[in-house]
Structures are given as structure tokens and as C-alpha cells.
Amino acid sequence: GHIVHLLFIIVLAALPSMLLNFPVGMASRIYSNRRRKVALAASKVKIKGYDVMLSERVLCSIVLVPTLWMIYGLILFFFTNLDGPSLAVCFTCFPLFSYWSIMATEEGMADVKDLRPYVMRMIPSARKRLAALPATRKALRADLRAVIRHIGPSLGDIYYEKDVNWQEITTETKRLSTISSEITEETKAEGKKED
Numbered sequence: 001g002h003i004v005h006l007l008f009i010i011v012l013a014a015l016p017s018m019l020l021n022f023p024v025g026m027a028s029r030i031y032s033n034r035r036r037k038v039a040l041a042a043s044k045v046k047i048k049g050y051d052v053m054l055s056e057r058v059l060c061s062i063v064l065v066p067t068l069w070m071i072y073g074l075i076l077f078f079f080t081n082l083d084g085p086s087l088a089v090c091f092t093c094f095p096l097f098s099y100w101s102i103m104a105t106e107e108g109m110a111d112v113k114d115l116r117p118y119v120m121r122m123i124p125s126a127r128k129r130l131a132a133l134p135a136t137r138k139a140l141r142a143d144l145r146a147v148i149r150h151i152g153p154s155l156g157d158i159y160y161e162k163d164v165n166w167q168e169i170t171t172e173t174k175r176l177s178t179i180s181s182e183i184t185e186e187t188k189a190e191g192k193k194e195d
Contacts, residue, residue, distance in 0.1 A: 002118070006111040009104050017101035020094060024068055028060035069094040 036053040040046050073091045076082060082090070120126040152159040158169065 002111055002114055006108060006115065009108040009111060016097040017105055019072075020065075020068070020098040021101055021105075024061055024064045027064055028057045031060050032056035065098065069098075 032053045035056040036049040039052040040049045043049075046052070069091070072094065073087070076087055076090055117130075121130060158164055
């Protein structure tokens with residue numbers, strides 16, 4: 001089911017995506033990478049510069065997408081014998097087809113991520129690891145429960161009560177923390193006096 005759905009989405013998205021989104025995507029990727037490198041060279045705090053890259057990609061796309069539509073509109077006007085209404089329909093469909101191809105590509109990427117477990121089952125070494133997962137989960141669950149049983153009683157009411165009033169616990173914790181800091185400061189002050 002997933003593979004057929006993925007193939008259908010890929011075919012559905014391929015043509016409009018190749019014509020309307022791919023040129024803009026490639027141009028914005030090249031431009032934003034150049035801008036990212038410039039920003040990294042000029043900055044002492046940027047590590048990777050992904051914020052600059054994404055900002056530049058958005059700005060570039062805002063400019064290039066309508067420009068590409070205009071170029072396609074001019075190509076249709078000068079190099080085809082379409083009449084005015086047909087040209088208007090084609091030109092007004094560019095945003096719609098562009099949006100559909102983006103949505104289809106996004107759906108296709110979600111399907112590709114869903115396919116990973118199926119592909120992993122075909123690889124023998126991964127199949128062994130996947131077969132061992134239920135036993136690993138069971139062991140982890142048992143270890144976690146043992147740790148909770150061991151540490152839990154030391155937490156007092158938090159462990160034993162069904163309904164815990166977190167507001168009271170937070171207030172009490174802050175009060176005890178304040179008392180503890182006051183005692184620590186008094187102890188330090190007394191130690192300085194003795195010196």
C-alpha cells in the first residue's frame with residue numbers, strides 16, 4: 001500500500017515540481033549557500049549559519065517564484081499560438097500547480113520516511129536487530145520498574161499518593177531550599193569569624 005501510494009504521489013508531483021519548483025529550489029540553494037558562507041566569514045558567533053541560509057532561501061524564493069511564472073507566461077505568449085483566455089488560464093494555474101506539487105512532495109517525503117522500516121526488514125543484519133527489539137524493550141521496562149521501586153519510596157508522598165499537588169510540593173521545595181541556603185550562609189559566616 002505505501003509503495004503504490006508513494007509512486008502515485010511521485011508521478012503526480014514530478015512534472016509540476018520539475019517545471020515550477022525545481023529551478024527556484026536550485027537557484028535559492030546556490031544563492032543561500034553563498035550568503036551563508038559570507039555570513040560565517042563575517043561573524044564570530046555563527047557556527048553553521050543555517051539561520052542565514054534559510055532566511056536567504058525564503059527571500060530568494062519570494063522573488064524567483066513570480067519571476068519564473070512571468071518567464072513561463074512570456075514563453076507561452078511569444079512561442080505558442082494560444083489565445084488570450086488560454087494564456088490567462090495557464091498563467092493563473094501556475095500558483096495552483098506549484099502549491100499542489102509542494103504538497104505532493106511533502107506527502108511523498110512522509111511516505112519515504114514511513115518506508116524505512118520496510119526496507120530495514122529486507123536487510124538481514126537489520127532484521128536480526130529488529131527481531132531483538134521486543135526482548136530489549138522488555139528488559140528496559142523491567143530495569144526501569146526496578147529503579148522506580150528502589151528510588152520511589154525515598155520520594156515520599158510523590159511516590160505513594162495517587163493525586164499529587166505539585167503546587168504544594170514546589171512551594172515546600174522552595175521553602176526548604178531557602179532555609180538550606182540561609183544555613184549555609186550562616187555556617188560560612190561563623191567559619192570566617194572563627195578564623
